[in-house]
Amino acid sequence: xNKIKARLLIVDDDPDILLAAKMFLRQHFEIxxxxxxxxxxxxxxKNDSYDVILLDMNFSRDATSGQEGFHWLNVILGxxxxxxxxFITGYxxxxxxxxxxxxxxxxxxxxxxxxxxLLATIEASLRIRKNKVELENLKSTQKVLISDQxxxxxxxxxxxxxxxxxxxxxxxxxxxxxxxxxxxxNGTGKEVVARAIHRASPRxxxxxxxxxxxxxxxxxxxxxxxxxxxxxFTDAKEDRAGRFEVANKGTLFLDEIGxxxxxxxxxxxxxxxxxxxxxLGSSREVPVxxxxxxxxxxxxxxxxxxxxxxxxLLYRINTVEISIPPLxxxxxxxxxxxxxxxxxxxxKYKIPKKRIAAGTLKRMQxxxxxxxxxxxxxxxxxxxxxxxxxxxxxxxxxxxxxxxxHEDDFSPDNMNLDEVEKILIRKVIDKHGGNISRAAKExxxxxxSLYRRIKKHGI
Numbered sequence: 001x002n003k004i005k006a007r008l009l010i011v012d013d014d015p016d017i018l019l020a021a022k023m024f025l026r027q028h029f030e031i032x033x034x035x036x037x038x039x040x041x042x043x044x045x046k047n048d049s050y051d052v053i054l055l056d057m058n059f060s061r062d063a064t065s066g067q068e069g070f071h072w073l074n075v076i077l078g079x080x081x082x083x084x085x086x087f088i089t090g091y092x093x094x095x096x097x098x099x100x101x102x103x104x105x106x107x108x109x110x111x112x113x114x115x116x117x118l119l120a121t122i123e124a125s126l127r128i129r130k131n132k133v134e135l136e137n138l139k140s141t142q143k144v145l146i147s148d149q150x151x152x153x154x155x156x157x158x159x160x161x162x163x164x165x166x167x168x169x170x171x172x173x174x175x176x177x178x179x180x181x182x183x184x185x186n187g188t189g190k191e192v193v194a195r196a197i198h199r200a201s202p203r204x205x206x207x208x209x210x211x212x213x214x215x216x217x218x219x220x221x222x223x224x225x226x227x228x229x230x231x232x233f234t235d236a237k238e239d240r241a242g243r244f245e246v247a248n249k250g251t252l253f254l255d256e257i258g259x260x261x262x263x264x265x266x267x268x269x270x271x272x273x274x275x276x277x278x279x280l281g282s283s284r285e286v287p288v289x290x291x292x293x294x295x296x297x298x299x300x301x302x303x304x305x306x307x308x309x310x311x312x313l314l315y316r317i318n319t320v321e322i323s324i325p326p327l328x329x330x331x332x333x334x335x336x337x338x339x340x341x342x343x344x345x346x347x348k349y350k351i352p353k354k355r356i357a358a359g360t361l362k363r364m365q366x367x368x369x370x371x372x373x374x375x376x377x378x379x380x381x382x383x384x385x386x387x388x389x390x391x392x393x394x395x396x397x398x399x400x401x402x403x404x405x406h407e408d409d410f411s412p413d414n415m416n417l418d419e420v421e422k423i424l425i426r427k428v429i430d431k432h433g434g435n436i437s438r439a440a441k442e443x444x445x446x447x448x449s450l451y452r453r454i455k456k457h458g459i
Contacts, residue, residue, distance in 0.1 A: 006126055007031040007049065011038055011072070012056040012088060017111065021054065024115055025122070038072050045079045052125050054109075057089040057096060069096075070103060077104045082136060084129040086121060156192055157340045160330035166193065166322055173320045174200035181317050182295040184324030185434035186454065187374030190295040191255065193324060198251040203291050206250035211243050214256035214451065221264050223280050226271070232281025244277045244288045251291040257317065258298030258309065259451070269313045292317065298447070299437055326434055327369040327376065334365050337373060341380035342392075354383075354390050363394040370430040371459050378458065422457040425450070429459070 006029045010021050018034040026032045035044060038059060053076060057069030069087060076083050087108035089097045097108035106125045109118055156167060173180055174197045182190045191210060198208045216224050223233075227242030244252065260268065271277055272292065276285040294317045303309035327333065338356055346353050356364075369375055383396040425443065432438040440450040453459075 003030045004028055004123070004126070005030050006051040008033065008052050008054065008122070009044065009050040010034045010054040010088075011041060012036070012054075013038075013059045014056075017056075017088070021118075024118070028119060029122075038068070041072060041075060042079065045076065045083075049080070050083070051129050052084050052086060052122055054086045054088055054122075055105075057087050057100065057108075070100065073100060073103060073105055082129070082132050084125050084132070086125055156189065156196060157337050158330070158333045159336055160332040162325045162330045163333060166324055167196070169320070169322055170197050171200055173197065173322075175202075177201075177291055178319040179317050180293045180319070181300075181314075181321045182293065182324065183297070183300075183321065184295070185297050185326050185370075185372055186459065187372035188324040188326055189373050190297075190324060191253065193322065194251075194253045194293045194295060197293060198253075198291070201251065201291060203250050207247060208251045208253065209243050209247035210253040210255060212255050214259040218261060218264060222267065225268075226277040227279040229279050229281035232279070236281065239279075242277060242279065244271065244290065245286060247290045248288050249290075251293060254292070254294045254317075256296055256298075257294040258296035258300055258303065259448075262308070262310065265310045265313050269310060269316060272313075272316050294318075297434070297436060299435065302437065327372045331365045334376065335361060337376055338364065338380055341377050342384065345381045345384040349385060351384055352390060354387065354392055357391050357393055360392055360394050360397065364397065368430045370426045370434070375459070418457070421453065422459065425453055425457065426459055429454075 008025060008029050008031065010018055010025075010032070012018055012021075012034075013036055015036060018036065022032050022034050033044070033048075033050070035041070038055075055069060055072060055076070059068050069089075073085055073087075076085055085105045087097050087100045087105050088111055089108055090111060094108075094110070097105075100108065106128055107121055109121050156163065158164070158167070170180075170193055180194075180197060182193055184190050194210075195208060198204060211225065222228075223236075223240075223242065225242045225244055227240050227245055228236050230236055230238050254268075271288075274285075275289070276287050278285055300309050300314055304311045304314055338361070342354055342356070345351075364376075371378075379397045383392050387393075387396045389396075425439075428442050429436070429439045432442070436447055436450060440447045443450065445453070
């Protein structure tokens, strides 16, 4: 018979009970230790760990009250909060044993015990122990994953008064559960601000779930956000929770909310009002408790006037509104951002530390940065990788890989169609101050078409 891989400790001042228990249990479990003196419990737990501890409720100095058993239960749980303790008690102390379970014991057995019941009780307690350990491991893993995920979105690097004002508002609203709407051009750092709010909130140790609504098709919207039951559609091979359920107790960040069609806006509004979701293929409502943060670079107020965005949804998501200024309106931030990304990418690519020439920095501060911080970040990364010099010059940033002219000196000579399109789109977006609707109109495109091109060119 294969023994169960488990370590047991039996604590009882009756040597006959210890002997009987050990003789029986060692037939079923790999390690069985016994201890007559409860005073030795701290030393035993300090030097070893046990999957299950069987603990007498009444020792000779306290024969009937059970208080000594409660004392040692508290000692054990103080040393190992995940400890699985089974009380050993007489028939007349069942009420005390039940009280012990309320105070942290897992179960109790009556003496004299039936061996089959003893074995079944210990095996059940081992399963409880396993679930406890797995849950704690899951929580620890979740914290690590949350921390690692957050590392990809660095703390806001800024010295400008404009961004200090933004972060002052963000830190005030972070202490509440109010819905937040973050407005700003592409690449200004909307998700960075959203994560900063989450980190400073009472939900900081829970998950932050980002959802790019611009990347979710209409047909997948409900299954992605609300989940589905097995068999709800052809590819639904198993039950799956949606983003709302996954974000329960944490923060849900809905990016590019301005991209939603009116029918999807209605479905989202319904869930935000009821705080309940219904998985596809199910009729059961699942309550969700989330902190909602939304973001967009689209002119929602103009869209409301044009009946392209629901006014009631706008009211629902913008209890507090935060507008992030573009990089060209906070030039003070360019130098610290460049230094930050220089250090980051030199370390990442194991390249000796590079510096920025004074003239380069001045040139960078004159650039309009239509792609904002994301464009600056990519420019620094590219310069770190491609430049052979330790001092970075303007051409390391504003010339593409083939060495064409600065984008401000636009000329289609020797450029392919993609390059011309990229430069033209950047110029028109910059001309209209980042207003996508106006830029799309001038270019003769729909907003959706312009967004696809922006994503294609990494603008």
